[in-house]
Amino acid sequence: MKLQVKHEKMLLAGQWIESDRSFEVYNPQNNQVIARVPKASESEMLLAIDKAHKAYQTMHAWPTHDRIRVLNKAAAYMEEHKERFAETIALEGSKTINEARGEVTRSIQTIRISAEEARRINGQTINFDQSEGSENRVGYSYRFPIGVVGAITPFNDPLNLVAHKVGPAIAAGNAVVVKPASVTPLSALLLAEAFMKAGLPAGILSVITGSGREIGETLITHPYVKMISFTGGVDAGERIAHQAGIKKVNMELGSNSPVIVLSDADFHDAVKSCVSGAFSAVGQNCIGVQRIYVEKDIYASFLEEFKARTKELRVGDKLDELTDMGPLINEKEAKRVEEWVDEAVQSGATLQAGGVRKGTFYDPTILTDVPNSCKIANEEIFGPVVLIYQVENVNEAVERANDVDYGLQAGVFTSDINKAYYTIQNLHVGGVMVNDSSDYRIDAMPFGGVKNSGLGREGVRSAVEAMTEEKVVSFRLQQQLL
Ligand SMILES: NC(=O)c1ccc[n+]([C@@H]2O[C@H](COP(=O)([O-])OP(=O)(O)OC[C@H]3O[C@@H](n4cnc5c(N)ncnc54)[C@H](O)[C@@H]3O)[C@@H](O)[C@H]2O)c1
Numbered sequence: 001m002k003l004q005v006k007h008e009k010m011l012l013a014g015q016w017i018e019s020d021r022s023f024e025v026y027n028p029q030n031n032q033v034i035a036r037v038p039k040a041s042e043s044e045m046l047l048a049i050d051k052a053h054k055a056y057q058t059m060h061a062w063p064t065h066d067r068i069r070v071l072n073k074a075a076a077y078m079e080e081h082k083e084r085f086a087e088t089i090a091l092e093g094s095k096t097i098n099e100a101r102g103e104v105t106r107s108i109q110t111i112r113i114s115a116e117e118a119r120r121i122n123g124q125t126i127n128f129d130q131s132e133g134s135e136n137r138v139g140y141s142y143r144f145p146i147g148v149v150g151a152i153t154p155f156n157d158p159l160n161l162v163a164h165k166v167g168p169a170i171a172a173g174n175a176v177v178v179k180p181a182s183v184t185p186l187s188a189l190l191l192a193e194a195f196m197k198a199g200l201p202a203g204i205l206s207v208i209t210g211s212g213r214e215i216g217e218t219l220i221t222h223p224y225v226k227m228i229s230f231t232g233g234v235d236a237g238e239r240i241a242h243q244a245g246i247k248k249v250n251m252e253l254g255s256n257s258p259v260i261v262l263s264d265a266d267f268h269d270a271v272k273s274c275v276s277g278a279f280s281a282v283g284q285n286c287i288g289v290q291r292i293y294v295e296k297d298i299y300a301s302f303l304e305e306f307k308a309r310t311k312e313l314r315v316g317d318k319l320d321e322l323t324d325m326g327p328l329i330n331e332k333e334a335k336r337v338e339e340w341v342d343e344a345v346q347s348g349a350t351l352q353a354g355g356v357r358k359g360t361f362y363d364p365t366i367l368t369d370v371p372n373s374c375k376i377a378n379e380e381i382f383g384p385v386v387l388i389y390q391v392e393n394v395n396e397a398v399e400r401a402n403d404v405d406y407g408l409q410a411g412v413f414t415s416d417i418n419k420a421y422y423t424i425q426n427l428h429v430g431g432v433m434v435n436d437s438s439d440y441r442i443d444a445m446p447f448g449g450v451k452n453s454g455l456g457r458e459g460v461r462s463a464v465e466a467m468t469e470e471k472v473v474s475f476r477l478q479q480q481l482l
């Protein structure tokens with residue numbers, strides 16, 4: 001694909017603008033500059049917030065049917081330009097072209113589900129007859145848009161995780177200012193293009209590109225911004241939560257996801273699912289499989305088959321239709337993964353496959369016998385490395401799966417419903433996938449974690465609810481009218 005370095009513009013309240021400063025976007029595979037993007041100043045972020053506030057004030061009564069129309073028109077535009085969206089994801093990020101196409105399909109669904117949910121923002125009727133004297137009242141509650149939503153998004157799903165902020169925000173009648181990841185801003189700008197083409201009123205959406213550390217605080221702390229919807233690492237999440245103060249905050253953070261495979265499972269199925277869950281998107285996946293606990297009776301067979309399938313994966317040019325795994329997002333991250341693996345091996349772990357880095361590429365890697373003290377056993381690797389452990393039984397598996405500070409999703413493979421239910425009840429996570437790996441998500445389901453994996457839930461309906469407030473109304477009826 002012939003590449004021209006494109007000078008992009010960012011969307012500020014319906015206007016496509018350049019900025020005094022710009023930064024480069026690179027193709028992680030060859031470090032080629034693929035675009036220059038505005039590096040927004042604090043004043044540009046302030047202007048976007050001000051315009052969003054004004055747009056919300058005039059638009060918060062924006063009719064539901066019109067919000068639905070714009071959302072569906074944006075989805076239709078994305079559908080019409082699917083390949084362009086996919087190529088952009090594949091160029092600026094780590095995903096293969098096939099993985100990128102999958103993300104575009106999901107993003108279109110996310111926006112369409114947002115349109116459906118716009119019609120389901122309901123309150124409740126209330127029975128005030130709680131005690132003597134309160135019976136002559138009737139009432140209800142209803143949900144109203146919170147106002148300006150500040151959305152900060154990560155690099156690994158550069159389109160769908162922006163869609164999970166913008167779609168629900170618009171469905172709920174809010175205005176939204178997006179600060180996308182600096183390494184993958186182009187997909188967010190394309191999503192903005194789809195909404196502009198769909199006739200989204202000016203000011204409702206801004207995509208302000210730049211450094212999170214430089215302009216993030218302005219977005220997080222501004223009094224007009226009534227909610228922060230953050231997806232990213234726990235370090236940034238902690239900093240943002242402190243800065244936000246008394247403000248609604250939704251945090252979708254990291255994980256170190258476990259999968260339990262019991263001896264009564266179809267372990268061929270488990271192997272296939274866990275290989276995909278571990279190495280899709282080069283393991284740069286918040287619910288990617290990082291630890292697998294295999295019951296002792298099938299451990300040797302499972303490990304043997306897992307290694308064989310892993311070695312079949314084609315690592316290479318992410319734009320090649322036949323490639324299974326591309327590069328990590330940059331060389332710094334690839335070197336970090338290499339260091340964590342080296343630390344584990346030096347501490348006594350066994351390298352069963354992989355362990356080789358070439359620039360931003362790191363081979364799919366399997367470790368066994370990893371000491372609990374190693375970083376890779378406790379932190380989020382966010383790379384193509386999986387740790388496989390042998391356990392005595394389901395009890396030991398659950399205890400060890402819980403023994404980290406994260407709790408996003410877990411997978412459990414078993415044919416025994418009682419054991420499945422035991423894991424469901426005892427795993428400290430936000431989601432348990434039975435007979436799927438931890439890397440299972442549909443965009444309509446509630447999504448989020450416990451412990452250091454986050455605060456609150458996304459998934460379109462949950463996000464719409466988080467981006468609204470509930471108001472109660474009571475009518476005291478005049479006695480003479482009763
Ligand atoms: N739970 C989920 O749904 C989910 C989904 C995808 C990724 N993630 C997590 O995101 C991380 C990987 O993405 P990443 O490397 O882009 O994360 P990151 O935390 O480095 O950056 C995420 C976003 O926050 C911004 N940012 C960083 N520091 C900031 C600060 N101090 N103030 C304001 N903004 C700041 C960045 O510019 C970027 O836009 C992993 O931990 C992964 O698990 C979680």
Ligand SMILES: O=C[C@H](O)CS(=O)(=O)O
Pocket residue numbers: 156157284285286287440441
């Ligand atoms: O990286 C975390 C993502 O939220 C997982 S998914 O791509 O949405 O399934």
